[in-house]
Amino acid sequence: MQDLSAIKKAVKRARTALIVSHIDPDGDSIGSMIALFIILSRLGLKVSLYSQDGVPRIYNFLPDVSEVKNKVPPREHFDLLFAVDSSDIKRLGDKIVIKQIAKTIINIDHHLDNTNYGDINYVQRCSSTAEIIYKLAKFLKVPIDRSIAQNLYVALITDTGNYRYENTSAETFSMAAELLRAGVDTHDITTRIYDTKSITSIRIQAAALGDLETTSDRKCAFATVTLDMMERFHAKGEDLVGLVDQIRSIDGVEVAILFRQEGDKVKVNFRSKDRINVSEIAKGFGGGGHVRAAGAIIAGDLSSAKNKVVSEVEKYLKASKYLV
Numbered sequence: 001m002q003d004l005s006a007i008k009k010a011v012k013r014a015r016t017a018l019i020v021s022h023i024d025p026d027g028d029s030i031g032s033m034i035a036l037f038i039i040l041s042r043l044g045l046k047v048s049l050y051s052q053d054g055v056p057r058i059y060n061f062l063p064d065v066s067e068v069k070n071k072v073p074p075r076e077h078f079d080l081l082f083a084v085d086s087s088d089i090k091r092l093g094d095k096i097v098i099k100q101i102a103k104t105i106i107n108i109d110h111h112l113d114n115t116n117y118g119d120i121n122y123v124q125r126c127s128s129t130a131e132i133i134y135k136l137a138k139f140l141k142v143p144i145d146r147s148i149a150q151n152l153y154v155a156l157i158t159d160t161g162n163y164r165y166e167n168t169s170a171e172t173f174s175m176a177a178e179l180l181r182a183g184v185d186t187h188d189i190t191t192r193i194y195d196t197k198s199i200t201s202i203r204i205q206a207a208a209l210g211d212l213e214t215t216s217d218r219k220c221a222f223a224t225v226t227l228d229m230m231e232r233f234h235a236k237g238e239d240l241v242g243l244v245d246q247i248r249s250i251d252g253v254e255v256a257i258l259f260r261q262e263g264d265k266v267k268v269n270f271r272s273k274d275r276i277n278v279s280e281i282a283k284g285f286g287g288g289g290h291v292r293a294a295g296a297i298i299a300g301d302l303s304s305a306k307n308k309v310v311s312e313v314e315k316y317l318k319a320s321k322y323l324v
């Protein structure tokens, strides 16, 4: 059901809305949710924003970012709940029961493995959720002002790797052009997103890369971040952003993996270069994502998670389960 008019109808009837990002939010999730907040506010709705894991520091400069809360007022009930950029209901976190706090769930996403958990589902193949929010703004006839544009721009560049990934299309560039016309300063934003790192981030990533492991054929390379390392460097999850992409950039590496210990679980981040569909591998471990970027959370200790995952990746590499 790919129909923006269903969303328009629901918006017209509603007075209140809650927008929810996914856990461990990225730029697309945060930028899209704030842009949607501004759009719906312009239409007269009273809108709240919820992100269970808050907002990574790097996005603190975004217009209206202070509207994003990591708590929902108790007993509050909303006409609409928008889930943005979340392929699965579980990605919205375990602290809210979405069907209890809103009448109508609207699921807006660009992950093709989306489980269609909404009452209205708008799932479309495109670079980012931002592209869909941009379309929705046009459909609702809300002009793209500078604050909407800045939020959408950050969402767009973070999900396309600053227009490097193959999800970048002609539409992506048309949209970017219009966002620039609306007042986005691309140099300022890309400097904030790509050229601003904490010293903690550099140090913990150096430590993880220093102990980088590979399979014997070197087609798979993987790094590990333990709880002990996180404590030693006083690091947060966001200090690890970009690490797995660096590993993928190694010549000859097809699959890059980051293993991160979290309590009694292990968070696994996958990247692939050309030929392996890592979302399929992640799904085998209860996770999901995109063809070249995916993730999963595995219960148990680090070494058994690593063994299981790396041997599964080796199977894929050996079986030539390659993409075309």
Ligand SMILES: [Mn+2]
Pocket (backbone or CB within 6 Å): 028, 029, 085, 110, 127, 128, 129, 159
């Ligand atoms: Mn996204």
